[in-house]
Amino acid sequence: MGGDYPELLKFVKLNNLEKFIDLAIPEIVIDELEMQSKKSYFNDLEALENMKTRLAPIMGIFTKGRMAFDPDNHIRKNIEKYLADKGNVKILKMKKVDDILDHLKKKAFLVKKPFKNNGNGGFKDAILWENILHSDIFSKYETIYFFTENANDFEGCGTEFFKKHGKDFKIVVNYPQLETLLEEKYIDLIENISIFKFIKDDYFKDYVEKSTKDQRLNEINSGNFEDYKITDVEIKDICHDFEKIDKLREEEMDLYKIISLVKITLDNGQKKEILATTTIDEDRQFIDFEIEQ
Structure with missing residues (x-):
């Protein structure tokens, strides 16, 4: 959601909807963010080392080796802490991995959404969807809103979700649309x-x-x-x-x-x-x- 996330938190709190609305993020998204953060860290570290090497003869900078910092422990822990502190966001854990792999193979061969291009494209979206589909937290909810800018890549996935969980599933492509849907659903509470x-x-x-x-x-x-x-x-x-x-x-x-x-x-x-x-x-x-x- 990026910059829309604070707006959603504000909307929920302002209208006293904390007991009715939970926010969740698939674990695979956190995995991707963690890997991107590590990549950026090591790129920055390499750039810093190169800079120190170039400046050493001029400024007398000498290093004793790299900083004792473990990104594997630091990045993941801080991502999860941030999510917990900023609205108690639930994490949809990757479970039933064997089932997920089996689903992915079948969908790739049959080119079912989110796969595309004869099954050769859309793998990241496909594994993201399986992460959501195989989550076990949906029983207490009436409606699931899936916030994504790639609605076309998940076309028809709501039907699959309903067959598995028996829950209403709506794909939302922007924050104004999401806020409108929530206002319609909780109109009695918001007005009172x-x-x-x-x-x-x-x-x-x-x-x-x-x-x-x-x-x-x-x-x-x-x-x-x-x-x-x-x-x-x-x-x-x-x-x-x-x-x-x-x-x-x-x-x-x-x-x-x-x-x-x-x-x-x-x-x-x-x-x-x-x-x-x-x-x-x-x-x-x-x-x-x-x-x-």
Whole structure:
């Protein structure tokens, strides 16, 4: 993304979307950046040595050998630290290498995208795509946005991604397009930042915890209807999902349903995760609360 990366981070933070949007980069991209950085380092080092050799007779510069610097340890470590510090960017690790190689061979022979020119071109794009395709982090996401300026080279890859992961996959070629897509997807949250800030407050969390504990869970065990008391509550995700319900009449208020992921302990010792739904109005007054049965 280059210079667009800070803009995306700013957009996410400004609109309180940190819990909903994760950034990721394929490991193969980091490998390429690392190799390019090493190449630049050694080129610069060679140029410096040549300069010192030329200047030594004139300026009396004498060297004791090269600096004790290990680029193999330094460059990779600093790239990953930068990504972690600048927005907690996830790295899509290269896994299932045997599967990836098998896919690459078949696609090269059949000239499937991203391969081109009878299978003799597009290798870098192809291995990048396999790195993404074989990642195992996509299960918790609804939509994957692939930011690349080479959209034509990945034409049709979204269909392959959907077959493997069952997730919506969109190729994005520039930052304005990405921001527009994100605004459309998270319009309710963006338009209701004050509500979202209220959701993140401890007051709301305490309400969900107490209200959940006041509930009883009904289950059927061995054909018998059982009623259990909830003895302990742990909020796993205070805003697992969010829904705005527009008012029907002018004198009414908009309502908001906040679905929280909650881990509960029953009085029989059983632990389970449930969804708790809190309904509030635009004045942030609590209207209703219920848990899934």
